[in-house]
Amino acid sequence: MDPVIIVGAGPVGFSLALALAAQGVPTVVLDEGPGKDEPRPARTAILRPDTVAFAERLGCTTIHDEGTRWVAWRTFRRKQLLRQFDFGEGGDGGESPLHLPQHALTRGLHEAAMAQPLVDVVTDSRVDTIEQDDDGVTVHTRGTEPTWWRGSHLVGCDGARSTVRKLLGVRFPGRTAVERHAVAALRVELPWPGEALLYRLPNWPGVGAEVTARPLPDSAWRFDWLLPPSGELVTPDSLVARVRxxxxxxxxxxxxxxxxxxxVHTLHHRLARRWRVGRAFLAGDAAHLLGALGTQGLDEGLRDAENLAWKLALAWHHGASDTLLDSYQSERRTAVAARLRAADQAMPVLRGGGGLRTYIPGAARGHDTLLTDGHLGLGPLGAPPAYPHTPLAPPRAGSQTLVGTEVGARVEDVRVTAPDGATVRLHDRLGQGRLLVVLVAPGTGVWERRHWMTAGVMPRLAAAVTALPVRAELLVAENYPEAAAHxxxxxxxxGCLVAAFGGVRPAELYAAADAVRGGAPDSVGSADPDSPAGPDEPADPVPTGRTADIN
Structure with missing residues (x-):
């Protein structure tokens, strides 16, 4: 079986390669550059808790070595404090974002990829031809060694000017220069170590309408100044004046x-018309551009990789239906489109002048709260996506029940007991290519596992899990928010919740698992059904996907 070809050696490309490797799928990562990411301290990444956890599972150590979590966030209008979030235990802001230089994130993912035998990174390889057939994808690269590559699928993670997107003929409509910011990275001691600050309409000369200061490790800070839409020229002297x-x-x-x-950071809003063309897919900046009002494009790119990885892994090992492969576009494009729509709707009131907001008491405070939500990963501008209308939703069954997580949203990270008896976090079991079946059984924590595994509903549930049409793992939790016993x-x-059932319902559990895989595999876009490899059985030897150069 040929590997998955990934074009683009940035955070999204490496994340996808590592996520596929964790599920036993080999990849070839084609990098058009020399394999070096030049350090740019002013180019940083802000990761939300879900994408931090994803990067941790992939083995990226630099996120904690070279990143920092904010201890607090404060929003000001002129001199007035409007909103404060205190992060950490006892704080009202929950878990804080993680802020780090983007080159540190890329380097950490690159190092993890180089240590992974299922990932082959090839530098100086620029794609110029893509051909598809019923069995796979053929790609030609030019560089120091022009080469033809053969893969099962192709994913373009090659940025805003994506060659893959252009070769696939996919349109990329949207808005240009939605926002512009002057940016500077400083090393300076400020009176509020670890606190991020947003000042709207500061009464300081020569700084503009909005200033953001966000801490980095080693007393470094990133400052952003919102520039007027007129295209003001930012000279070195004017930027130093802004700093001072x-x-x-x-x-x-x-x-x-x-x-x-x-x-100078110019933000565009664009959304590719299609994210799947046959066996080829788009992810990250190749599929979408966003970032105004505090939204984070890299966060969305990592979510693309996590969403696509398990679907491609299932297709590679066992074949997949078009419903499953199409669900990547349906889920992720819909989520990003909603984010862009929320930003477009908020832009006139947050960036425009005058209007009704001048006369409505409290309107300005509400708008400042909306902008803060975008920076903190809350509300319509920033909250993690859910997929309640996914085409992979199971048929409604009478035994389905409500719990503290919306169907299609990410499950809570409760403690669970794994099949080997170890007590772990539920999120630690994600990303391994298996469905997770979690039984809520209060009291099991005080029993020895050998007793409760053969008691009550466990034998029947274990048999039902074994009979599912896709690989699954049975876990037991003492409790789950708003979930009854059993x-x-x-x-x-x-990590998305498919369904919750009131008790053990083998037939309904089977139907839900079958819906998650999109039904039985189709012949188009599927792997060899006779392939013995599975998520726990990586193919050996590792294919490189390279073919003879016929030029």
Whole structure:
């Protein structure tokens, strides 16, 4: 079986390769560059808790070595404090985002990929031809060694100017220069270590309408200044003036600082018309561009990778229906489109002047709250997506029940007992290519596993899990939010709740698992049905996908 070809060696491409490798799928990552990501301290990434957990499972160590979690967030309008979130235990803001230089994230994922035998990274390889047939994809690259590659599927993770998207003939409509920011990375000691700050309409000269200061490790900070839509020219002198005026406004007197990096960040909003063309897919910036009002495009790219990985893994090992493969576009494109729509609707009131908001009491405060939500990963601008209308939803059954998680949303990270008797977090079992079946059984924590595995409903549930049409793992939880005893949860490999059942219902559990895989595999886009490899049985030897150069 040929590997999956991934075009693009950025965070999304490496994340997808590592997620597929964790499920026994070999990949070839084609990098058009030399394999080096130049450090740019002013180019940073903000990861939400779900994407941090995803990167951790992939073995990316740099997110904690070179990233920092904020201890608090404060939003000001002029001099007035409007909103404060205190993160960590006892805080009202929940788990904080993680902020790190993007080159550190890329390097960490690259190092993890190089240590993974199922991932083959090839540099100086620019794609110029893509051909598809019923059995796979053929790609030609030019570079130091022009080569033809053969793969089972192709994923374009090659950025905003995606060659893959252009070769597939997919349109990329949207809005250009939605926002522009002057950006600077500084090393400076500020009176609020670890706190992120948003100032709207600060009464400091020469800084503009909005300033954001977000901490990085080693006393470094990233500052963003919203630029006017007129296309103001940012010169080195004007940027240094912004830095000094901002530090003076924050501290009363500008403290000593070291300027690490600067730039102008222009944000576009675009959405590819199609994310799947036969055996080829788009992910990350190749599929969407967003980032205005605090939204995070890289977060969405990592969610693309997590969503697509288990579906491609199922297709590679056992074949897949078009329903399953189409669900990637249906779920992820819909979620990103909703995010873009929310930003477009909020933009006129947050960035425009005058209008009704001038006369409605409290309107400005509400708008500031909306903008803060975008930065913190809350509300319509920032909250993690759910897929309640997925084509993989099971038929409604009478035994289905409600729990504290919406169907299609990410399950809570409760403690569970694994088949080997170990007590682990539920999210630790994600990303392994298996469905998770979780029985809520209060009291099992005080019994020895050898007793309760053969008691009550467990033998019947274990038999039902073994009979499912896709590989699954049975876990037991002492409790789950708003779930009654003997509730059975079915969870996708990416952590989305499929359904919750009141008791053990083998037939309904089977129907739900069959719906998750999109029904029986089709011949188009499917793997060899006789292939013995599975998520726990990686193919050996590892195919490289390289064919003879026929030029």
């Amino acid at each position: 005026n901002t530090l003076t406004g924050l501290c009363g007197e500008a403290p000593p600082y070291e300027l690490l990096d600067t730039g 509730t059975v949860l079915l969870v996708r490999p990416d």
